[in-house]
Amino acid sequence: MNDRAEDLIGQYLADLLVPxxxxxxxxxxxxxxxxxxxxxxxNQRFALSSQAGTPLLNATQSARLPAAxxxxxxxxxxxxxxxxxxxxxxxxxxxxxxVEPLxxVEPLxxVExxxxxxxxxxxxxxAEPARQQLQxxxxxxxxxxxxxxxxxxxxxxxxxxxxxxxxxxxPAQLCKLASSAPAERKTAVVVVPSxxxxxxxxxxxxxxxxxxxxxxxxxxxxxxGQIFQVTEAFSHLPGQGPLFLGALNTPRGLVRVxxxxxxxxxxxxxxxxxxxxxxxxxxxxxxxTQDPWQLALAxxxxxxxxxxxxEDVVWRGERSKRPWLLGTVKSQMCALLDVTVIxxxxxxxx
Amino acid sequence: MATNVSASLSKSxxxxxxxxxxxxxxxxxxxxxxxVMQVQEVxxxxxxxPVPGAPSYVLGIINLRGNVVTVIDTRHRFGLEPGDMTDNxxxxxxxxxxxxxxxxxxxVAEVVYLRQSEVESAPNVGNEESAKFIQxxxxxxxxxxxxIELNKLITDEEWGELGSF
Numbered sequence: 001m002n003d004r005a006e007d008l009i010g011q012y013l014a015d016l017l018v019p020x021x022x023x024x025x026x027x028x029x030x031x032x033x034x035x036x037x038x039x040x041x042x043n044q045r046f047a048l049s050s051q052a053g054t055p056l057l058n059a060t061q062s063a064r065l066p067a068a069x070x071x072x073x074x075x076x077x078x079x080x081x082x083x084x085x086x087x088x089x090x091x092x093x094x095x096x097x098x099v100e101p102l103x104x105v106e107p108l109x110x111v112e113x114x115x116x117x118x119x120x121x122x123x124x125x126x127a128e129p130a131r132q133q134l135q136x137x138x139x140x141x142x143x144x145x146x147x148x149x150x151x152x153x154x155x156x157x158x159x160x161x162x163x164x165x166x167x168x169x170x171p172a173q174l175c176k177l178a179s180s181a182p183a184e185r186k187t188a189v190v191v192v193p194s195x196x197x198x199x200x201x202x203x204x205x206x207x208x209x210x211x212x213x214x215x216x217x218x219x220x221x222x223x224x225g226q227i228f229q230v231t232e233a234f235s236h237l238p239g240q241g242p243l244f245l246g247a248l249n250t251p252r253g254l255v256r257v258x259x260x261x262x263x264x265x266x267x268x269x270x271x272x273x274x275x276x277x278x279x280x281x282x283x284x285x286x287x288x289t290q291d292p293w294q295l296a297l298a299x300x301x302x303x304x305x306x307x308x309x310x311e312d313v314v315w316r317g318e319r320s321k322r323p324w325l326l327g328t329v330k331s332q333m334c335a336l337l338d339v340t341v342i343x344x345x346x347x348x349x350x
Numbered sequence: 351m352a353t354n355v356s357a358s359l360s361k362s363x364x365x366x367x368x369x370x371x372x373x374x375x376x377x378x379x380x381x382x383x384x385x386v387m388q389v390q391e392v393x394x395x396x397x398x399x400p401v402p403g404a405p406s407y408v409l410g411i412i413n414l415r416g417n418v419v420t421v422i423d424t425r426h427r428f429g430l431e432p433g434d435m436t437d438n439x440x441x442x443x444x445x446x447x448x449x450x451x452x453x454x455x456x457x458v459a460e461v462v463y464l465r466q467s468e469v470e471s472a473p474n475v476g477n478e479e480s481a482k483f484i485q486x487x488x489x490x491x492x493x494x495x496x497x498i499e500l501n502k503l504i505t506d507e508e509w510g511e512l513g514s515f
Contacts, residue, residue, distance in 0.1 A: 236379070237472075237473065238427075238498075239482065239484070247494055254494070
């Protein structure tokens with residue numbers, strides 16, 4: 001195929017990158033008209049139609065181009081289709097006679113390259129204004145950080161109000177959200193709400209799995225103090241709320257023992273839980289309660305510690321209900337407790 | 351000279367960390383203490399005459415050598431379940447806010463001496479009225495001693511109610 005024929009095909013493609021069916025119809029129609037209107041082309045009609053058919057096919061195949069390219073092509077105004085008729089002067093039909101050897105026309109791959117070439121100028125033709133508009137659209141599609149979630153969970157001000165500004169060049173810290181970030185956005189600074197995820201959860205962390213009235217709970221080790229075996233009854237303190245089982249003397253001093261079962265599942269609470277409390281797990285993160293007494297969770301059993309990564313937990317974003325629930329550990333199918341919130345919750349309740 | 355210094359140091363230390371005496375009693379399996387200076391006497395259980403229309407925390411009245419003394423239901427006040435009377439049940443007559451009342455307890459234990467430094471602050475365990483009765487706690491002899499602030503046991507309004515009996 002000579003250069004002119006290639007140009008012609010390229011021109012075709014450039015002008016005809018519109019929805020495939022429309023292109024097909026319009027090209028067929030214009031070819032038909034041109035053939036009929038050209039007296040000289042009577043003998044070469046068959047060859048012409050096959051010639052015209054080749055770019056037509058390729059134009060159809062352009063629909064297989066990446067979606068972004070097609071959408072860019074589709075943005076070309078319909079008016080640009082009009083040169084189609086212009087592209088068919090009878091003189092050009094003569095050209096096809098020269099090109100006759102059909103075998104030369106056939107390399108589809110080459111024509112596809114041409115099609116790609118034809119699209120290229122279109123994209124560049126979109127140039128700055130359209131490109132900027134597209135960029136803006138993409139930017140707006142990116143998970144914009146609404147400040148709303150920050151105010152939502154009043155019970156967990158530390159975690160939830162912490163809206164962190166994160167460099168997208170640190171995908172590890174952003175878990176899945178970051179991994180889905182396009183490469184070209186690496187330098188962009190995106191404000192990501194930490195939702196219910198505390199700072200320590202940005203890297204691998206250990207948890208202790210405990211059993212509370214048949215429910216498995218994971219307690220992060222970073223906020224865990226000591227584990228004490230219950231060898232004596234809890235001391236009832238006058239006026240203690242229902243969430244407290246009482247005071248327990250431990251080698252580290254007196255601790256306030258929380259009725260964990262009542263705290264996490266009040267609707268299914270069974271008083272028999274108290275009789276089977278074997279351990280109390282003191283919490284190190286209770287300084288927020290502004291009480292010198294340590295808090296401790298009453299549990300039935302203590303299992304092995306489990307190491308978790310950020311991705312192993314389904315973090316909760318909304319904490320209006322069950323504010324103590326930080327998330328769900330997928331591998332263990334158990335709840336991850338937010339001890340800080342528990343401390344604040346108990347303080348607020350008082 | 352050295353003896354004098356040591357004695358003065360000891361005196362200074364004791365003034366900084368005074369020793370207090372507490373009368374301890376049992377109630378609902380727990381051990382409580384009240385300041386010995388506020389305890390007038392301890393009586394065996396005698397029949398308590400109920401008073402119609404009295405608040406729920408009042409068991410009734412007793413006749414103490416010609417004086418009518420109101421007896422408080424301490425279990426009720428401390429949020430405990432009602433208990434049975436036994437041979438060990440006592441009525442501790444106390445003076446609080448210049449009023450004399452009796453508090454019913456399961457049994458009276460002993461008088462203990464505690465340094466101020468041994469007393470720990472009360473924990474934050476609830477918003478109920480009874481939580482404010484705790485002056486502090488002390489862990490001694492493998493036992494938790496809950497020290498009661500008697501002056502907060504009954505409010506001014508309640509004293510007004512009791513005065514009308």
